[in-house]
Amino acid sequence: MSLYAVIFYLLAALILAATGLAITRKNPVHAVVFLVFSFLGSAMLFFLLGAPFLAALEVIIYAGAIMILFLFVIMMLRVDVADRIGLSVGRWVPAIVFGGLFLALSALTVFRNSGSAAMLKAAMATPRGFGRYIFERYWLAVEIISVLLLLGLLAAVLVGRGRDEKAKSSGDKRGEEP
Amino acid sequence: MIVPFSHVFMLAGALFFLGLVCIFARRNLIMTLIGIEIMMNAAAIAFVASAAHWHRLEGQAFVLFIIGVAATEVAVGLALVVAAHRRTGSVDPDRYDVLKW
Numbered sequence: 001m002s003l004y005a006v007i008f009y010l011l012a013a014l015i016l017a018a019t020g021l022a023i024t025r026k027n028p029v030h031a032v033v034f035l036v037f038s039f040l041g042s043a044m045l046f047f048l049l050g051a052p053f054l055a056a057l058e059v060i061i062y063a064g065a066i067m068i069l070f071l072f073v074i075m076m077l078r079v080d081v082a083d084r085i086g087l088s089v090g091r092w093v094p095a096i097v098f099g100g101l102f103l104a105l106s107a108l109t110v111f112r113n114s115g116s117a118a119m120l121k122a123a124m125a126t127p128r129g130f131g132r133y134i135f136e137r138y139w140l141a142v143e144i145i146s147v148l149l150l151l152g153l154l155a156a157v158l159v160g161r162g163r164d165e166k167a168k169s170s171g172d173k174r175g176e177e178p
Numbered sequence: 179m180i181v182p183f184s185h186v187f188m189l190a191g192a193l194f195f196l197g198l199v200c201i202f203a204r205r206n207l208i209m210t211l212i213g214i215e216i217m218m219n220a221a222a223i224a225f226v227a228s229a230a231h232w233h234r235l236e237g238q239a240f241v242l243f244i245i246g247v248a249a250t251e252v253a254v255g256l257a258l259v260v261a262a263h264r265r266t267g268s269v270d271p272d273r274y275d276v277l278k279w
Contacts, residue, residue, distance in 0.1 A: 002180070005181050008180060009181075012185075015193065016196070019196045020196060022200075022212070023196055023203075023204070035215070038219075042222070054226065054241050054242070057242070061249055062219065062245065066249060066252050069253065073256045073260060074208060091202070091203045092199075095203040100195070102195060106191045110188060115183070116182065116183050117183070118231065120182070120230045125235055125238055133235045134242065141243060145242075149246060149250055151250070152250030152254050153253065155253075155257065159261050
Protein backbone atom coordinates (compact mmCIF):
# COMPACT_ATOMS: atom_id res chain seq x y z
CA MET A 1 0.00 0.00 0.00
CA SER A 2 1.57 3.23 -1.10
CA LEU A 3 1.64 6.45 0.86
CA TYR A 4 -1.07 7.86 -1.40
CA ALA A 5 -3.37 4.97 -0.52
CA VAL A 6 -2.81 5.48 3.21
CA ILE A 7 -3.62 9.18 2.83
CA PHE A 8 -6.72 8.34 0.82
CA TYR A 9 -8.12 5.91 3.38
CA LEU A 10 -7.38 8.32 6.24
CA LEU A 11 -9.15 11.12 4.35
CA ALA A 12 -12.11 8.86 3.56
CA ALA A 13 -12.46 7.91 7.22
CA LEU A 14 -12.22 11.59 8.23
CA ILE A 15 -14.84 12.67 5.69
CA LEU A 16 -17.31 9.92 6.57
CA ALA A 17 -16.88 10.38 10.33
CA ALA A 18 -17.28 14.17 10.14
CA THR A 19 -20.36 13.89 7.92
CA GLY A 20 -21.89 11.20 10.12
CA LEU A 21 -21.40 13.36 13.19
CA ALA A 22 -22.78 16.39 11.33
CA ILE A 23 -26.08 14.81 10.37
CA THR A 24 -26.77 13.51 13.87
CA ARG A 25 -26.11 16.69 15.82
CA LYS A 26 -29.11 18.30 17.47
CA ASN A 27 -27.69 21.79 17.26
CA PRO A 28 -27.38 23.04 13.65
CA VAL A 29 -24.31 25.12 14.57
CA HIS A 30 -22.44 21.98 15.61
CA ALA A 31 -23.57 20.28 12.41
CA VAL A 32 -22.15 23.14 10.33
CA VAL A 33 -18.81 23.03 12.16
CA PHE A 34 -18.47 19.29 11.58
CA LEU A 35 -19.42 19.80 7.96
CA VAL A 36 -16.56 22.28 7.55
CA PHE A 37 -14.22 19.43 8.52
CA SER A 38 -15.91 17.19 5.98
CA PHE A 39 -15.48 19.74 3.19
CA LEU A 40 -11.85 20.40 4.11
CA GLY A 41 -11.28 16.65 3.85
CA SER A 42 -12.97 16.66 0.45
CA ALA A 43 -10.67 19.48 -0.64
CA MET A 44 -7.63 17.43 0.34
CA LEU A 45 -9.10 14.49 -1.56
CA PHE A 46 -9.46 16.69 -4.66
CA PHE A 47 -5.82 17.67 -4.29
CA LEU A 48 -4.85 14.00 -3.99
CA LEU A 49 -6.81 13.16 -7.13
CA GLY A 50 -5.03 15.83 -9.15
CA ALA A 51 -7.36 18.83 -9.04
CA PRO A 52 -5.60 21.57 -7.03
CA PHE A 53 -7.74 24.39 -8.45
CA LEU A 54 -10.93 22.60 -7.47
CA ALA A 55 -9.46 21.94 -4.03
CA ALA A 56 -8.95 25.69 -3.59
CA LEU A 57 -12.50 26.37 -4.81
CA GLU A 58 -13.86 23.76 -2.40
CA VAL A 59 -12.17 25.47 0.53
CA ILE A 60 -13.17 28.98 -0.56
CA ILE A 61 -16.75 28.34 -1.66
CA TYR A 62 -17.95 25.26 0.21
CA ALA A 63 -16.07 25.43 3.50
CA GLY A 64 -15.88 29.20 3.46
CA ALA A 65 -18.84 30.90 1.84
CA ILE A 66 -21.63 28.35 1.98
CA MET A 67 -21.03 27.21 5.55
CA ILE A 68 -20.70 30.81 6.77
CA LEU A 69 -24.00 31.57 5.04
CA PHE A 70 -25.57 28.71 6.98
CA LEU A 71 -24.12 30.06 10.22
CA PHE A 72 -25.45 33.56 9.46
CA VAL A 73 -28.95 32.25 8.84
CA ILE A 74 -28.93 30.00 11.91
CA MET A 75 -27.84 32.92 14.08
CA MET A 76 -30.31 35.29 12.44
CA LEU A 77 -33.29 32.99 12.90
CA ARG A 78 -32.48 32.01 16.52
CA VAL A 79 -33.55 28.47 15.69
CA ASP A 80 -34.76 26.75 18.81
CA VAL A 81 -32.36 23.89 19.37
CA ALA A 82 -34.90 21.42 20.67
CA ASP A 83 -36.70 21.23 17.35
CA ARG A 84 -38.08 17.77 18.18
CA ILE A 85 -35.17 16.19 16.43
CA GLY A 86 -34.99 13.21 18.81
CA LEU A 87 -33.92 9.85 17.50
CA SER A 88 -37.40 8.77 16.56
CA VAL A 89 -37.36 5.27 15.11
CA GLY A 90 -40.19 6.07 12.74
CA ARG A 91 -38.06 8.53 10.79
CA TRP A 92 -34.53 7.14 11.03
CA VAL A 93 -35.29 3.49 10.28
CA PRO A 94 -36.96 3.98 6.86
CA ALA A 95 -34.28 6.48 5.87
CA ILE A 96 -31.46 4.09 6.80
CA VAL A 97 -33.19 1.07 5.25
CA PHE A 98 -33.83 2.71 1.89
CA GLY A 99 -30.47 4.49 1.90
CA GLY A 100 -28.72 1.22 2.75
CA LEU A 101 -30.57 -0.50 -0.08
CA PHE A 102 -29.36 2.21 -2.42
CA LEU A 103 -25.83 1.87 -1.11
CA ALA A 104 -25.85 -1.93 -1.49
CA LEU A 105 -27.14 -1.70 -5.05
CA SER A 106 -24.55 0.90 -5.98
CA ALA A 107 -21.78 -1.24 -4.41
CA LEU A 108 -22.98 -4.21 -6.45
CA THR A 109 -22.99 -2.14 -9.62
CA VAL A 110 -19.59 -0.60 -9.00
CA PHE A 111 -17.77 -3.78 -7.97
CA ARG A 112 -19.33 -5.93 -10.70
CA ASN A 113 -18.01 -3.55 -13.33
CA SER A 114 -14.77 -4.94 -14.67
CA GLY A 115 -13.19 -1.53 -15.21
CA SER A 116 -13.64 -0.48 -11.61
CA ALA A 117 -10.58 -2.34 -10.29
CA ALA A 118 -8.26 -0.14 -12.35
CA MET A 119 -5.86 1.80 -10.18
CA LEU A 120 -5.99 5.57 -10.43
CA LYS A 121 -2.69 7.01 -11.55
CA ALA A 122 -1.25 10.05 -9.85
CA ALA A 123 -1.69 12.98 -12.22
CA MET A 124 -2.19 16.69 -11.84
CA ALA A 125 -4.17 19.22 -13.82
CA THR A 126 -2.40 22.52 -13.28
CA PRO A 127 -4.64 25.53 -12.63
CA ARG A 128 -3.25 27.18 -15.77
CA GLY A 129 -4.06 24.21 -17.97
CA PHE A 130 -7.45 23.81 -16.37
CA GLY A 131 -8.27 27.48 -16.92
CA ARG A 132 -7.21 27.31 -20.56
CA TYR A 133 -9.32 24.19 -21.02
CA ILE A 134 -12.40 25.75 -19.39
CA PHE A 135 -12.24 28.97 -21.38
CA GLU A 136 -11.48 27.26 -24.67
CA ARG A 137 -14.07 24.51 -24.52
CA TYR A 138 -16.71 25.56 -22.00
CA TRP A 139 -16.73 29.35 -22.08
CA LEU A 140 -20.48 29.40 -22.78
CA ALA A 141 -21.18 27.24 -19.72
CA VAL A 142 -19.06 29.60 -17.61
CA GLU A 143 -21.14 32.53 -18.83
CA ILE A 144 -24.35 30.63 -18.08
CA ILE A 145 -23.11 29.88 -14.56
CA SER A 146 -22.34 33.55 -14.01
CA VAL A 147 -25.84 34.53 -15.15
CA LEU A 148 -27.23 31.83 -12.85
CA LEU A 149 -25.29 33.29 -9.91
CA LEU A 150 -26.63 36.75 -10.73
CA LEU A 151 -30.19 35.40 -10.86
CA GLY A 152 -29.63 33.59 -7.58
CA LEU A 153 -28.48 36.84 -6.01
CA LEU A 154 -31.56 38.69 -7.27
CA ALA A 155 -33.87 35.88 -6.14
CA ALA A 156 -32.31 35.78 -2.68
CA VAL A 157 -32.72 39.54 -2.29
CA LEU A 158 -36.31 39.48 -3.55
CA VAL A 159 -37.39 36.50 -1.47
CA GLY A 160 -35.48 37.44 1.64
CA ARG A 161 -36.72 41.03 1.73
CA GLY A 162 -40.18 39.90 2.71
CA ARG A 163 -43.51 41.47 2.14
CA ASP A 164 -44.36 42.93 5.53
CA GLU A 165 -41.97 45.88 5.32
CA LYS A 166 -43.22 46.79 1.88
CA ALA A 167 -46.85 46.44 2.98
CA LYS A 168 -46.15 48.49 6.09
CA SER A 169 -44.47 51.31 4.18
CA SER A 170 -47.18 51.42 1.51
CA GLY A 171 -49.80 51.26 4.27
CA ASP A 172 -48.18 54.21 5.97
CA LYS A 173 -48.18 56.11 2.73
CA ARG A 174 -51.82 55.33 2.20
CA GLY A 175 -52.46 56.54 5.73
CA GLU A 176 -50.79 59.84 5.06
CA GLU A 177 -52.48 60.59 1.79
CA PRO A 178 -55.88 61.68 3.04
CA MET B 179 -0.92 4.52 -8.25
CA ILE B 180 -3.35 5.73 -5.64
CA VAL B 181 -6.30 3.44 -4.99
CA PRO B 182 -8.74 1.45 -7.10
CA PHE B 183 -11.32 3.56 -8.89
CA SER B 184 -14.15 1.66 -7.18
CA HIS B 185 -13.04 2.68 -3.69
CA VAL B 186 -13.30 6.38 -4.51
CA PHE B 187 -16.69 5.74 -6.06
CA MET B 188 -17.90 3.90 -2.98
CA LEU B 189 -16.73 6.80 -0.83
CA ALA B 190 -18.87 9.09 -2.97
CA GLY B 191 -21.77 6.64 -2.67
CA ALA B 192 -21.49 6.48 1.11
CA LEU B 193 -21.40 10.27 1.32
CA PHE B 194 -24.48 10.48 -0.89
CA PHE B 195 -26.18 7.97 1.42
CA LEU B 196 -25.42 10.12 4.46
CA GLY B 197 -26.90 13.17 2.73
CA LEU B 198 -30.00 11.20 1.80
CA VAL B 199 -30.47 10.00 5.39
CA CYS B 200 -30.06 13.58 6.59
CA ILE B 201 -32.82 14.78 4.26
CA PHE B 202 -35.21 11.97 5.17
CA ALA B 203 -34.66 11.83 8.90
CA ARG B 204 -34.32 15.42 10.05
CA ARG B 205 -37.23 17.74 10.69
CA ASN B 206 -35.44 21.01 10.15
CA LEU B 207 -35.26 22.85 6.86
CA ILE B 208 -31.69 24.01 7.49
CA MET B 209 -30.60 20.39 8.00
CA THR B 210 -32.39 19.48 4.77
CA LEU B 211 -30.33 22.06 2.89
CA ILE B 212 -27.18 20.71 4.56
CA GLY B 213 -28.12 17.23 3.30
CA ILE B 214 -28.42 18.59 -0.24
CA GLU B 215 -24.95 20.13 0.10
CA ILE B 216 -23.53 16.79 1.24
CA MET B 217 -25.08 15.04 -1.76
CA MET B 218 -23.68 17.63 -4.19
CA ASN B 219 -20.26 17.23 -2.64
CA ALA B 220 -20.50 13.47 -3.12
CA ALA B 221 -21.33 13.99 -6.79
CA ALA B 222 -18.33 16.30 -7.11
CA ILE B 223 -16.03 13.64 -5.63
CA ALA B 224 -17.36 11.09 -8.12
CA PHE B 225 -16.69 13.51 -11.02
CA VAL B 226 -13.13 14.24 -9.88
CA ALA B 227 -12.45 10.52 -9.53
CA SER B 228 -13.76 9.94 -13.05
CA ALA B 229 -11.56 12.72 -14.37
CA ALA B 230 -8.53 11.08 -12.74
CA HIS B 231 -9.54 7.68 -14.09
CA TRP B 232 -9.94 8.61 -17.74
CA HIS B 233 -7.39 11.44 -17.75
CA ARG B 234 -9.95 13.82 -19.18
CA LEU B 235 -10.63 17.30 -17.89
CA GLU B 236 -14.37 17.17 -18.54
CA GLY B 237 -14.99 15.75 -15.08
CA GLN B 238 -13.15 18.59 -13.40
CA ALA B 239 -14.96 21.14 -15.58
CA PHE B 240 -18.26 19.70 -14.43
CA VAL B 241 -17.25 20.03 -10.78
CA LEU B 242 -16.78 23.75 -11.36
CA PHE B 243 -20.40 23.97 -12.50
CA ILE B 244 -21.59 21.80 -9.60
CA ILE B 245 -19.96 24.23 -7.16
CA GLY B 246 -21.61 27.20 -8.91
CA VAL B 247 -25.01 25.58 -8.82
CA ALA B 248 -24.55 24.60 -5.17
CA ALA B 249 -23.73 28.19 -4.24
CA THR B 250 -26.80 29.52 -6.06
CA GLU B 251 -29.03 26.84 -4.61
CA VAL B 252 -27.96 27.48 -1.05
CA ALA B 253 -28.43 31.26 -1.40
CA VAL B 254 -31.97 30.90 -2.77
CA GLY B 255 -32.82 28.05 -0.39
CA LEU B 256 -31.72 29.93 2.70
CA ALA B 257 -33.63 33.03 1.52
CA LEU B 258 -36.73 30.84 1.22
CA VAL B 259 -36.14 29.45 4.71
CA VAL B 260 -35.83 32.99 6.09
CA ALA B 261 -39.04 34.05 4.34
CA ALA B 262 -40.89 30.98 5.63
CA HIS B 263 -39.54 31.51 9.13
CA ARG B 264 -40.81 35.08 9.04
CA ARG B 265 -44.29 33.83 8.19
CA THR B 266 -44.59 30.91 10.59
CA GLY B 267 -41.88 31.47 13.20
CA SER B 268 -40.42 28.02 12.74
CA VAL B 269 -38.07 26.03 10.53
CA ASP B 270 -40.10 22.86 10.96
CA PRO B 271 -41.58 21.83 7.58
CA ASP B 272 -44.69 20.53 9.34
CA ARG B 273 -45.51 24.06 10.47
CA TYR B 274 -45.78 25.41 6.94
CA ASP B 275 -49.48 24.77 6.64
CA VAL B 276 -50.78 28.22 5.70
CA LEU B 277 -52.72 26.72 2.80
CA LYS B 278 -54.82 24.76 5.31
CA TRP B 279 -58.05 26.55 6.07
